[in-house]
């Protein structure tokens with residue numbers, strides 16, 4: 001069984017950034033997992049929550065509902081502080097993500113690129129940094145060797161992809177996007193992606209904006225192949241799993 005892991009920063013990123021591909025590959029028989037670093041407790045849109053704790057609890061439920069629509073096999077919201085990922089101890093966060101990779105053993109890993117996606121959100125940038133290091137270190141026996149007990153072994157993920165786009169937003173921080181190497185035609189899954197985003201009801205004021213962005217992307221999700229186990233020249237892909245060995 002092929003496995004795919006997606007590392008994000010906030011509940012709703014899984015739907016907004018990766019929803020079409022998550023559900024498309026699930027329907028092709030791929031096992032999927034999403035690790036979301038924060039429960040999104042610093043969001044400007046608070047869905048009536050009075051405290052950060054209330055908002056976190058609400059957004060965890062919305063995340064679960066979105067994962068159900070996307071049929072994510074294993075959706076996990078960690079407890080890092082929203083808006084503060086750049087202040088954390090990098091070595092500790094990467095420790096946790098490396099452990100997640102060694103346990104789940106995905107064939108491919110998806111995350112944001114270091115610019116932080118089209119919104120340029122700093123948490124997305126940090127998710128990229130943490131996930132990229134975890135990608136590289138999970139396969140090495142000299143990184144976090146204390147994890148390598150009770151049968152847990154290093155795991156090399158075959159490919160690392162960053163989500164990307166072919167447009168930027170005028171009213172957001174200036175960003176420079178990674179070139180698209182991989183175009184996934186999500187077709188009918190666009191509607192499911194929108195439905196999953198709408199499961200994040202506390203973020204309802206963003207729905208219109210989101211649907212405008214989605215319309216610009218059309219029925220495609222774009223990715224940048226950032227690293228691969230088999231050294232190769234860059235090629236244009238239409239499938240995230242091309243060349244991946246099921247082992």
Ligand SMILES: [Zn+2]
Pocket residue numbers: 009010012013121124
């Ligand atoms: Zn986000």
